[in-house]
Amino acid sequence: MSKTQADAADPVWGSLDGLLADLESLYKDVHAHPELSMQEVRTAALAADRLRAAGFEVTTGVGGTGVVGVLRNGEGPTVMLRADMDALPVQEATGLPYASRATATDRNGQTVPVSHMCGHDMHVTWLAGATQLLAQARASWRGTLLAVFQPGEETAEGARAMLDDGLQKRFPRPDVVLGQHVMVGPAGTVAGRAGAITSAADSLQIRLFGRGAHGSMPQASVDPVVMAAATVMRLQGIVSREVAAAEAAVVTVGALQAGTKENVIPDEALIKLNVRTFDEGVRQRVLAAIERIVNAEAQASGAPRKPEITPLDRYPLNVNDAAASARLAEAFRAHFGAERVRQTGPAPASEDFGSFGTDWHSPSVFWFVGGTDPQLYAQAQAANRVHELPVNHSPKFAPVLHPTLRTGVETMVVAARAWMPA
DSSP states (O other), X not given: OOHHHHHHHOGGGTTHHHHHHHHHHHHHHHHHSOOOTTOOHHHHHHHHHHHHHHTOEEEEEETTTEEEEEEEESSSOEEEEEEEOOOBSOOOOSOOTTOOOOEEEOTTSOEEEOBOOSSHHHHHHHHHHHHHHHHHTGGGOOEEEEEEEEOOTTTTOHHHHHHHTTHHHHSOOOSEEEEEEEEEEETTOEEEOSEEEEOEEEEEEEEEXXXXXXXXXXXXXXXXXXXXXXXXXXXXXXXXXXXXXXXXXXXXXXXXXXXXXTTEEOSEEEEEEEEEESSHHHHHHHHHHHHHHHHHHHHHHTOSSOOEEEEEEEEOOEEEOHHHHHHHHHHHHHHHOGGXXXXXXXXXXXXXXXXXXXXXXXXXXXXXXXXXXXXXXXXHHHTTOGGGSOOTTSTTOOOOHHHHHXXXXXXXXXXXXXXXXX
């Protein structure tokens, strides 16, 4: 029997074609109504309603706005499928008819635009579709399905919040933890690897203290603007001069804030930076170098106070289990064909997904699903301009709906059933 014939005879795929229109409506709804991290009340309610309709036991409010569904279907392994729900404080610029026009109040009391510029709306839709298909085809598998809709991935607090709220004690321990992310890449393709798949990340806030003065009398000041500028430039030398060529690290200054008027030298400057690493030893060296440079530049400027270095958030290194990755790759190749299943290198993006497997002591696998129009991607690749395509967190990031939607539902179903016997 050919793969196409086998798929046609498989009861799990019988209703997928008819489900896609409904899932597209769900995706557009979630996209148009994004919610900030740990504020995903509406999205969580949609997820819970979908799970209940599919016959899952549903628990809401886990770790704040997290939703957990359990579907018990006889003796067999427990498989956890995870999707994150939160959006970003970014003004959308996709021009889509269902583009977000939402605003929200962030934790600092500021009104900010909100949009799904990382694809979590697609993740919610994928998991909603996969759970419905699996529930409708219970005769084709045995075991327990654990569906987790997670809040707060963008702030690295959602997975931890759910775990701290007793996730391990309240729900069955999974034999494997599975998750995926839409990324730049030809839609219809799947990419993964064993070992490190996403980087560790550390975000820091640095307050530099100076002495304010009139802009015409800089000699009376200790200028924190100059101090901050010198610090930012010196930080650029960490990766180029203190990290070996065979190792990997990223140090990015994403915010530099100082002063309010052109002829007033302020008292303080604020730097916010982000570090990405794939090795704990490299991570420790980079963080130590940041502290050394920040303190040295302040001292060189004659700062009246030592800088304050405050951690903002941290993502762990996300490592795919080797045996589970091999099993998953085999299942994907059997379903999609080898040409649609690709090997990828570690991504410098970061995720808190790995916390579930680590805390549960369960193997975990995380993979990527392409979301770029295949023709557009091929043209960009031919012109050596793939780097110009809108990436996650860009205000123009917009996964093409088809075949991205179908592919992501299929990957979740195929992955789950790779562990659950017929």
